Structure formats: C-alpha cells, structure tokens
Amino acid sequence: xxxxxxxxxxxxxxxxxxxxxxxxxxxxxxxxxxxxxxxxxxxxxxxxxxxxxxxxxxxxxxxxxxxxxxxxxxxxxxxxxxxxxxxxxxxxxxxxxxxxxxxxxxxxxxxxxxxxxxxxxxxxxxxxxxxxxxxxxxxxxxxxxxxxxxxxxxxxxxxxxxxxxxxxxxxxxxxxxxxxxxxxxxxxxxxxxxxxxxxxxxxxxxxxxxxxxxxxxxxxxxxxxxxxxxxxxxxxxxxxxxxxxxxxxxxxxxxxxxxxxxxxxxxxxxxxxxxxxxxxxxxxxxxxxxxxxxxxxxxxxxxxxxxxxxxxxxxxxxxxxxxxxxxxxxxxxxxxxxxxxxxxxxxxxxxxxxxxxxxxxxxxxxxxxxxxxxxxxxxxxxxxxxxxxxxxxxxxxxxxxxxxxxxxxxxxxxxxxxxxxxxxxxxxxxxxxxxxxxxxxxxxxxxxxxxx
Numbered sequence: 037x038x039x040x041x042x043x044x045x046x047x048x049x050x051x052x053x054x055x056x057x058x059x060x061x062x063x064x065x066x067x068x069x070x071x072x073x074x075x076x077x078x079x080x081x082x083x084x085x086x087x088x089x090x091x092x093x094x095x096x097x098x099x100x101x102x103x104x105x106x107x108x109x110x111x112x113x114x115x116x117x118x119x120x121x122x123x124x125x126x127x128x129x130x131x132x133x134x135x136x137x138x139x140x141x142x143x144x145x146x147x148x149x150x151x152x153x154x155x156x157x158x159x160x161x162x163x164x165x166x167x168x169x170x171x172x173x174x175x176x177x178x179x180x181x182x183x184x185x186x187x188x189x190x191x192x193x194x195x196x197x198x199x200x201x202x203x204x205x206x207x208x209x210x211x212x213x214x215x216x217x218x219x220x221x222x223x224x225x226x227x228x229x230x231x232x233x234x235x236x237x238x239x240x241x242x243x244x245x246x247x248x249x250x251x252x253x254x255x256x257x258x259x260x261x262x263x264x265x266x267x268x269x270x271x272x273x274x275x276x277x278x279x280x281x282x283x284x285x286x287x288x289x290x291x292x293x294x295x296x297x298x299x300x301x302x303x304x305x306x307x308x309x310x311x312x313x314x315x316x317x318x319x320x321x322x323x324x325x326x327x328x329x330x331x332x333x334x335x336x337x338x339x340x341x342x343x344x345x346x347x348x349x350x351x352x353x354x355x356x357x358x359x360x361x362x363x364x365x366x367x368x369x370x371x372x373x374x375x376x377x378x379x380x381x382x383x384x385x386x387x388x389x390x391x392x393x394x395x396x397x398x399x400x401x402x403x404x405x406x407x408x409x410x411x412x413x414x415x416x417x418x419x420x421x422x423x424x425x426x427x428x429x430x431x432x433x434x435x436x437x438x439x440x441x442x443x444x445x446x447x448x449x450x451x452x453x454x455x456x457x458x459x460x461x462x463x464x465x466x467x468x469x470x471x472x473x474x475x476x477x478x479x480x481x482x483x484x485x486x487x488x
Contacts, residue, residue, distance in 0.1 A: 092116050092200045092211040102190040102220045102323025103173035109198045111166050117203035119160035122171055122186075123152065125193040126278035131155045134456070152214055156197045162206060173323065174253050174283070182288065189255075190222035190323045192278065220323070227251050227326040229318040240305040241332060245289045247318055254289075254318045255281040258304045261311035261331060268315075273327070277317055306334045306342065342437035343368060345429050348412070350455065352447050356418040359443065363431045366411035370432040373415050374400035378424035378444055391440035395430035407431070420447040 058074040092112050099106040109120050125140070131151045132140040140151060161177075163169075171186040178184035188194075193216065200211040229247040236242060245254060257264070257280050268276050289302040306312060311333055318326045344364050351358040363371055374395050384394045403413045415427065427443040444456035 091213070092209070093118055093198055093213055095196055095198055095213050095215050097196060097215060097217050098168065100217055100219060102222055103188050103319070103321075104170065104323070105188055105194065105196075105217065105219065106168065106170040107196055108168045109163060109166065111164075114165045115203065116200060117162065117164040117206070118198045118200050119156060119162055119206065119208070120169070120196075120198040121156060121160050122188065123155050123159070123195045123197055124187065124189070124278060125195070126275065127159070128152060128155045128195060130279055149212070152195055152197055153199065153208070153212060156199055157208070160199075162201065164203060173319070174285075182285070185283070187283065188219060189278070189319070190219050190325065191274070193218045222319075223324045225320065225324040225326055227318045227320060229254070229316060229326050229328050231314060231316060231328075231330045233332050236306075237303055240303045241312070241334065243289075243302050243304060243314070245284075245286060245302065245316075247286065250320050251286055251318045252321050253283050253285050254316055255283050256304075257281045257315040259313065260308065261313040264313045264315070273315065277315060281315075281317070308342070308344070309335050343431035343433050343439045345431060345439055345441040347441075347443070347457065350443070350445075352445050352454070353449065355420050355447055356416070357420060357425070357427070357445060357447055358414065358416045359427060360412065360414040361429060361441075362412040363407045363429075363439075364411065365433065366407050367434060368404060368407050368431050369434045370396075370430070371402070371404045371407045371413075372396045372400040372428075372430045373403055373413065374398065374428045374430075375415070375417055376426050376428065378426045381426040381428070381442070391428065391442065392430055392432075392438055395428035395440050400428075400430075422447065 059071050060074055060077070060080075061068050061071045093116055094110050096108040096110060097105070098108055105122055107122075109118060111118070128151050129140040131154055132138060132143055132147075135151060135154065136143060136147055140148065143151065161169075171188050173188040174185050176182070176185050195214050195216055197212070197214040199213075200209040201207060202209060227248050227250065229251070230245075232244045232246075234242040234244045247254075255277055257277055264276070284302075291302075304312075304314070311331055314330045314332070316328050316330065318328075346362045346364065348360045348362060349358075350360070357375075372395050374397070376394070376399075381394055385391070389397075401415075406413045424444060424446050427445070429441040429443070430439070432438050442458040444458075446454045448454065
C-alpha cells in the first residue's frame, strides 16, 4: 500500500487514544529519526502526488495596509531556518540596474530571480520554524539605534521573499520562495510641512524642517533643479523618491533625537551655482502623506568657491584600478585621495563621520602639491582583492568651499555597470534607515548579517 491513512495507523498504534493527540514516530534501528504530531498530518505516502508541494518553506500574506504588512513563513519542519524580508520594487530594481544595466521588468526570469536573491542577501532577517511577522513603517527593529527601521511605504510594490539557509552558517540552500504584493494607497493630508533655507556652512546649504507634531518622518530627495526635473519627467516622482529618497525623523533633523541627537544644522550639498530642488514627502503614523517641492537658489554669494572634481579616465581589471581626475580651480588649500572598501566607508558614515573626515583620514594620500602644480592626478593601485571599493577624492578651496567625490567600483572587468560615481558630498553623514549593512561580492550571495 502506497498511502496509509493516518487515523488508521494511530488507532492500531494506541487503542482508545485521540488521534489528534498522538505522535507518530519514524524509527531506524533503535533510534527515533523523526516524529510528527498526528493532527498536523493528513496521510502517509510513498509516492508523492503531482499536486503536493515538497518545499522546505512557503509564504502566506496575512494582512496588507498602507504602511504595514503581516506575513507568515511556513516551514516543513520546526528546524528549518531561513532569511526573509519585504523588498521594495525600487531596491530590487536598483540591484537590476547595478547588476544587469536594465530595469527589473525587462529581465528574463533567471536574472529577475538573481536580483531578488542578491537584494535579500544584503538586507535580511533570519528566523527558524513557522513564524508570523509584522513590519510597520519606520518602526525600529533594533531599539538601540535610530538607523535600523522598517520601510513599508504606501502605494508601493513589494516582493516578500524567504530563502532557506543553513541554521549554523546562514549559507543559502536550494529553497527560495517569493510573492508580490502592493501596499494600499495613501490619502493626501495637510501636515503643515515647510522647508526653509537657513544659511550655509562648509558642507552646503542649511535647511530647517517644520510641520505638525504628528509627522512620523520625512523622505527627501535633493539635487540641481534642471537635472532632477528631467529625471522626474522620465521616471516619475514615486520612482525618484523610492530609489533615491532618504528617510529622516523631524527630531533627528532638528538635532533633538533621543537615541541619536542628529544634526543641529541639517545640510544638503551645493556644488555649482544655480537652482536646487528638494522633493519632500511627510508621512503620518496612519500611512498618509503630504507631498511638497521646494526650490532654492545658490549663487555663491558668500564668496566661497566650491572645487569641482572631473574624472578624465578610469580603468579597472583583476586586482587593479586606475583613475585620472582634475580638480578645478587648481589652487586648492587641501586635496586628498583615499581608497577604502565600500563597507568601511559605509560603516564610518553610519557612525557619524563626514565624507571629508573619511577622505582625509588613515591611509589618505595628500595630493595638494600635485593639484596646485598640474591640476590633475592619477590614482593607481595594483594589489586589490575581489570586493567593492570606494575611492574618495577630497578638495578644499582657499575660500573654504569643500567637495568630496565618491567613486565605487569592483576590480574585475572594465564594464561601466560596475562603476558608481556619486554626486559630490557636502552634507553630514546620511544614515541608512531600514537597511542592514551593504555587502557586495562576486558570485552567489551569502547572508552575512541578519537580525532575529
């Protein structure tokens, strides 16, 4: 007989006992190798039917709101361990652009799955056995740090993912499950949001944020007006905010946070004279939003000259990198270049260091004389390991203006998709909200850091 009805088996094993309360034992020699509560199993079979799944885990979406999602990771056994999380479309799409140079929806099934797995590997929680989880927007999941918060924004597509892992090492195994969901759309509300310009410092333009006390947090996106508006026209405001937006509590921006005091002068970078634009979304605890846009003019009226870093050429390959750049004007007061691992830079920024402080510290190279003499410099390193790096180029004009350019790269082939060149940084450290430290590596991703 290929199928054994469990109720009959239990009756034969223990007359008079309730089948629901019985335990079925699988025995090898004189040892129990597995056991199951009778009430959790329908039948025993030696041939698996086509319509029965044989997976270590599967997902159930229990409840979806504007800014909250409850889900269950179901497991075939109590000892099945897994990495899991909600991944926004914007985070996964960013991975697609980084890995394949194309939008997520344009990828084939294999590449799409690779993007999900890689994004999860850099931003995951670890659980074991069947469990139900709830993520509420901007709620801290590490109560000792302001930076570790969930991010569940309204009207956003998410991929709920779970990946079976080794319980001891968290190395991924074969079973990977995912499902798609979209949070409910928000209502537009008046939160009395306002942003005003309050002067300048060495890092850029100081901003004051005000609004009603029920603002849970704000998301900001900043840049030169012409560039940002062109990007918004092509991709839309939601894409812009979801991909590049930074989340801040109002207390942090005002320098009055409890866990982390934040910054007294919330500053955003300015590099060239002209109009700058700030897109701001303010959210309340119910997942409703007020969207506003502010435009500011930067004319360098303070007399501060902001250096401009221009990259002329860049090369990389197995174990080496070569970057040639110019700093203008060339009569700088200070200029440094420093190569670090990407994780090292992210760690220092998350600890509160500014980009200029990181760029001038430790192993930095003073290139002031070279810039003042020729106006340019070529940085070369031929002993690189296989990991992501960040090259920081810092310059300070004699009038006080400061620029730090960050260039990320992976020392393999010379593909443009493996270079990331950021806008120059002038602002204080921008802390990642709701993210676990970025970990990049070639080949199959590994769950490196996770929280229970």
